[in-house]
Amino acid sequence: MSEPALMEGSAAIAEAMVVAGCRFFAGYPMTPFTEVLEGMAKRMPAVGGVCMNAESEIEAIGMAWGAAATGVRAATGSTGQGLALMQESISELTLARVPMLVINMARSGADYFQATRGGHGDSRQIVLAPMDVPEAVEFTQLGLHLADKYRNPVLLYGDYFIAHTYESVVVERRDFGPLPDKDWALDGTSGGSGRAKLISPLGEVKQRDDVGYDLADHHAQVERDLVAMEREVEPLVETGYTDDAEVIIVAFGTPGKFVRYCVRELRAEGVRVGYVRPITLHPFPSEAVRQAALGAACVAVYENSAGQMVDDVRLAVLGAADIEFIGGLTMDSSAFGVGPEIAVGPIRSKILDVCRRRGCVTEGSV
Amino acid sequence: MPAPDDRPVIDTSAPPEVPVRLVDDFTPDLIDVGAHHLCPGCGEPIAMRSIMEVLAEQGLMQRSLAVFGIGCYTAFSNNLDCEVLQALHGRAPSLATGAKRARPELVTVTVQGDGDMVNEGLQEVLHAAARGEAITCVLLNNGVFGETGGHMTATTTLGQRTKNTLEGRSSAEHGHPIQAASLVAGLDGAAYVARGAVNNAGNVAKTKRMVERAIEVQLAGAGFSFVEILTMCPTGWFIETVDAPDYLADTIGAVHVGGVLKDTLADA
Numbered sequence: 001m002s003e004p005a006l007m008e009g010s011a012a013i014a015e016a017m018v019v020a021g022c023r024f025f026a027g028y029p030m031t032p033f034t035e036v037l038e039g040m041a042k043r044m045p046a047v048g049g050v051c052m053n054a055e056s057e058i059e060a061i062g063m064a065w066g067a068a069a070t071g072v073r074a075a076t077g078s079t080g081q082g083l084a085l086m087q088e089s090i091s092e093l094t095l096a097r098v099p100m101l102v103i104n105m106a107r108s109g110a111d112y113f114q115a116t117r118g119g120h121g122d123s124r125q126i127v128l129a130p131m132d133v134p135e136a137v138e139f140t141q142l143g144l145h146l147a148d149k150y151r152n153p154v155l156l157y158g159d160y161f162i163a164h165t166y167e168s169v170v171v172e173r174r175d176f177g178p179l180p181d182k183d184w185a186l187d188g189t190s191g192g193s194g195r196a197k198l199i200s201p202l203g204e205v206k207q208r209d210d211v212g213y214d215l216a217d218h219h220a221q222v223e224r225d226l227v228a229m230e231r232e233v234e235p236l237v238e239t240g241y242t243d244d245a246e247v248i249i250v251a252f253g254t255p256g257k258f259v260r261y262c263v264r265e266l267r268a269e270g271v272r273v274g275y276v277r278p279i280t281l282h283p284f285p286s287e288a289v290r291q292a293a294l295g296a297a298c299v300a301v302y303e304n305s306a307g308q309m310v311d312d313v314r315l316a317v318l319g320a321a322d323i324e325f326i327g328g329l330t331m332d333s334s335a336f337g338v339g340p341e342i343a344v345g346p347i348r349s350k351i352l353d354v355c356r357r358r359g360c361v362t363e364g365s366v
Numbered sequence: 367m368p369a370p371d372d373r374p375v376i377d378t379s380a381p382p383e384v385p386v387r388l389v390d391d392f393t394p395d396l397i398d399v400g401a402h403h404l405c406p407g408c409g410e411p412i413a414m415r416s417i418m419e420v421l422a423e424q425g426l427m428q429r430s431l432a433v434f435g436i437g438c439y440t441a442f443s444n445n446l447d448c449e450v451l452q453a454l455h456g457r458a459p460s461l462a463t464g465a466k467r468a469r470p471e472l473v474t475v476t477v478q479g480d481g482d483m484v485n486e487g488l489q490e491v492l493h494a495a496a497r498g499e500a501i502t503c504v505l506l507n508n509g510v511f512g513e514t515g516g517h518m519t520a521t522t523t524l525g526q527r528t529k530n531t532l533e534g535r536s537s538a539e540h541g542h543p544i545q546a547a548s549l550v551a552g553l554d555g556a557a558y559v560a561r562g563a564v565n566n567a568g569n570v571a572k573t574k575r576m577v578e579r580a581i582e583v584q585l586a587g588a589g590f591s592f593v594e595i596l597t598m599c600p601t602g603w604f605i606e607t608v609d610a611p612d613y614l615a616d617t618i619g620a621v622h623v624g625g626v627l628k629d630t631l632a633d634a
Contacts, residue, residue, distance in 0.1 A: 024468050050467045055493040059460040062453070062490070066433070066464025069451050070472070074464070092454055186465065188472050191448045192427035198444055200452030206444050 004170050009133040009162045012169050013103065014039025016140035017075055019173040022101070023049035024067035024074040026060040032163040033078050033105040057082040061089040061102070068098045069199045071185025073144055077103030077156075080111035083118070090153050091119035095201035095222055097184075099147035101140065103156045105163045109255060109304030110329070115157050116282045116312070122219070124226055126150070126233060127281040129157040131257040133167035138174060139279075145176040150229045151184075157281060161254040161342075230283050237285035238277040241267055242292040245274030246360035248321075249351055250289060250313050251302040252278045255327075255342060259302050262348040272360045273351060281309070286316035293321040300354045303327035304341060326350045402441050407607030409597025409614070410439045412564040413506050416574040416595075417475060418446060420581055430473045433462040435482035438512045442477075456487020459494040462501045473584060474501040480521040481511040484546050488520070491550065491592075498555030498589040502580045505546055505592070508599035509618045516602030520544045523621045527604065543621060547594040551627040557589030559628040563596035563619060565611035576626065588631045596622060 007015070013036055017025065025044060027037035037051070044051035050067070054060035060076045068074040078086065083104050093100055102125075104111060115127045126146050130136040136158055143154040184204070190197045198204050203218030238256075240263060242248060251259040256277035263275040276292045278285050293299045299321045301310040307325045314323050328341055341347070355361045404411055421430050427448060434443045436455040443450045453461045458476035466474045483491055483505050491503055510528055511517040518528040518535055521543050525534040535543075551559040558580050562573030573595055580591035596618055598610035605613055 024464065026464065052463070052467065054460070055489055058457070059463075059490060059493065062457045062460025063464035063467070065453075065457075066451065066461035066466075067468035068464075069461070070465050070468045072468040074468075088454060089457070096452070186431055186449045186451060187469060188429040188431055188449050190428075191430055192422075194447060196447045196449050198450045198452070200443055200450070201454075202440075202452060203444070206447075 002170060002172050004168045006166050006168050007133070007171070008035065008166050009136055009158070009164060010035030011039045012133050012137050012167070012171055013140050013158070014043055015171040016137040017101070017144070018043050018047055019171055020073065020141040020144045022073040022075050022144055023047065024064060024072045025049070026052035026054045026063035026076050028054050028057050028060050028078065028082065030079050030082050032107065032160040033082065033103065035163060036077055036103060036105060057085040058089070061086040064100055065089060065093060065098055068100050069186050071182040071187070073148070075101035075103065075144070077105065080104060080106045080114055083111070083114060087119050090125065091121050091123040092201040093153045094123035094125065094226070095121065096199055097151040097204070097222070098199065099151050100153045101143045101147055101156060102153050103158065105158045105160070107160065108329070109159065109253060110306070110308065111157065112281065112303065112305065112308035115155050116284070122223055122226070124230070124282060125153045125155050126229070126283070127155040127157055128236070129253045129279055129281050130162060131253055131277065133162060133165060134169050136162050137169055137171050141174045142176060145179065146233070148179050148182070150225070152229065157253060159254050233280065233283055235283045235285035235288070236279035237288040238279065239275065239288060239292055240264070241274035242276065244272060244295070245292070246272045246297050247355050247358050248292045248296045248299045249273065249275045249302055250278070250299060250309070251275070252281060252309060255302055255304055255347070258342060258344060258347050259351070262344060262351050265348065266351065266355070270362060271352070271355050273355050278309070284312045284316065286312070289313055289316035290318065290320060293317040296321050298322045298324055298354060298358045300324040300326045300351070302347065302350065305329065324354055326354055402445065404438055404441060405601045407598055407600040407610050408438065409508065409564045409599070410506050412570060413504070413573070413595045413597050414439060414442050414477070416564070416570060417477065417504060417577055418448065420574060420577045421448065421473070421475070424578070424581060426473045426581070429471060430475065431465055433458045433465065433474065433476045435476070435478035437479035437482050437506070439477055439479060439506055456482050456485070456490060458482070459487070459490040459499070459501070459503055463494055463499050466499065466501050470500070473581065476501065476503045478503070478505055479512070480505060480507045480509060480519045480546070484520040484544050488544070491546070492553065495550045495553045495556040495590045495592065498557070500584055500587055500589070502584050502591045502593070504577070505594040506597050507546065507594050507618065507622060508597045508602065510599055510602035512599045512602040516599070516604060521546065521618070521622065523618050526617060528602070545622055547592060547622070547627055550592045555590050556592060556628060557630045558583040558591040560592070560626045561594040561596070561622060561624050563614060563624055565596070565598060565614040565619070569624070579629070583631050586631060594622065596624070
């Protein structure tokens, strides 16, 4: 479709997977991810794909793993809790070099550590954090592309708002450039050839009398590939008013959109404040954060958590400016992030408070 | 081992009537290298060979996918000339499900041990069976975690000594063994369920026929098929290699009784 349509975020993400050629999805219901699964259950049969109602999140990612290994574009997802169950597989998918989009419709902003540092062993994944439904549609497709490009899982970090907000959105296929052939994909045909394929976290070389095999070779190769991926992927970031800002606010995802609104409002009122919104949480846009911090007195981090991304901001700024954490947990009883903290009022007053303390609010301007 | 005077005497008074054949000549073409690093007396290579022989003999080699769990048999994931997808511990049925649903033309066979299937991932095989997934799951059951050196699994029989049931498994302390094939047979999606063993030539032949039938059921699209194969693990059982086949018959074979438990294709 090329005309804008009013769609719920979950349905838009499902449609984005469809237009991107994803033909296998498996999931287990859990709020606020459930409607993505519903969307895929509705759409997959119509386009010749498969949507599996898995018996748990562990089997959901297992099923997607099996499908992805045959070369089909595959995805799964859950909330942070469900992703914790999938975490072993996410890490091992990196070692097995199997592409997959893993959607985290998080219950809060507090899954940052899980998304960027979760899992065992030497595995890392690109993490994309959209701020609204149109971005979610774009990054769902980009995520599937990057997964295929680097033969590695990609995480899409959404939340309750992105899952359930209705927005006017155009869902059409995006072209992110050519991809290598999936000559590694399993279809049975290499059996009996003397070169039967293997996809395994332990390596893809079949042991033969004339070929040595060492697990360390595989781990070293995966490590080289990960480093190359992290060098090659340009971190995505949005910045505003950073040139002359005395205070920089850093926030990602839905809170990032609220922070951007508040900063724009305060700018219009004469407050010298700017913002940085990391979009790739991994690789983290450290250079953009550092550049923004260089002329500022303070970098304040707003997250709906007790403070997680603030660690990456500290590492990026490396002492070039003071760091303050101005976020906090959401306070509503549902814990779904629909609390006073994510309203413009409280965020604006937190930002204004930092700006006053840092002396960038001239009397009478606000 | 037979006494020296029981050994067959090879007549060397005349030239042989048939040319000499190497062990490799008997190796199915699916097995790429003869070498594996499993212990002497292990039953898993025999079970694995039975599965691979069936795929080769049925001409299914170019459309087969083996999905392996984690155990001693994982050693075969990188030396069979059959496409292999390596799963995490306990997770082979869900990977096989995804692969089969994505490419229904694949003949998909999982291989898991008792620790992998019955301990770590029991719900995987049960749900795959209940869904009537068109895959064949093979359980190599030796009643111990062989790879870790002989620890109790969910199929360890009462009285069986393992490294963490030193006085023998007791129902009061360690609970009762789970009979996997019987459990699977109770599910409506399971079309074929059988339990074989590889402790003697007769049982190996019977087990191979069970695998053949399971593949036949998969090809017919009749539902889920399951073959449990009792295998020897003299190392994990802490017994002499030559005693293992009889030990199998007397202990785990007496609890996990062999035979065809269910064949809906034949019943239809």
